[in-house]
Amino acid sequence: MELQILDAIQTIRTPILDRLMCFITSLGSAGRVWILLAVILLIFPKLRKSGVIILAALVVDLILCNGILKNLVGRTRPFDVNTSVSILINKPRDFSFPSGHTAVSFAVVAALFFSGEKKLWKISLVAAVLIAFSRLYLYVHYPTDILGGIVVGILAGYIGYRVVDWFQTSILHRADQVQ
Known part of the structure; x- marks a missing residue:
């Protein structure tokens, strides 16, 4: 059934969409756009905590997704099952x-949602949905x-939020009490 869904999506392919989807998917490659966003947020004092939460979430995601789950599940990619589809990007090897x-x-x-960034999480959601669809x-x-x-x-975003929140309330609070 999943291949049928993917094959149905292939029926909407056009040269313009091909280029657009290749660009959109590149935004998510190695988390580059998200790392850049975190760095930008770190520059501004009012947004710094959100930047730290993003970085923590990215670390948790890397461990869960690439470090554990991909290797544990070991699922073959769809282009390896249906070899008749032409792949527009370099074939992922994982x-x-x-x-x-x-x-x-x-x-x-x-x-961003858990850190209370009301507008940023919504904009990021649009980008995330587009990347997922790509x-x-x-x-x-x-x-x-x-x-x-x-x-x-x-889950990674929530854990990242909780870790930063715990660190801020526990460790930093203790440091304040010592002084």
Whole structure:
């Protein structure tokens, strides 16, 4: 059934969409756009905590998604199953589940949401959905890889938020008491 969904998406391919989806998917590669966002937020004192939460979420996501789950599940990519589809990007060499692009994107969305960034999380959500869809369009992930990436990302964002919150209230509070 998942291949049928991917094949249905292939019916909307156009040269313009091909270029657009390749660009959108590149935004999520290695979390570059999200790391850049975190660095930008770190520059501004009022947004610094959100930047730190994003960085913590990215670390948690890297451990969960790429360090544990991809290797544990070991799922073959759809283009290896249906070799008749032409792939528009360099073929990813790691496993398919969960989608790392999706997980990292939703980790940032969740981190921004939990940190209270009312506008930024919504803008990031749009970007995350587009990145997730691009992975289906490009035939490099199954729909369940995307769903798994969303779940892992939200979990990573929440854990990142909780770790920074715990650090701020526990460690820094103790340091203040010592002085």
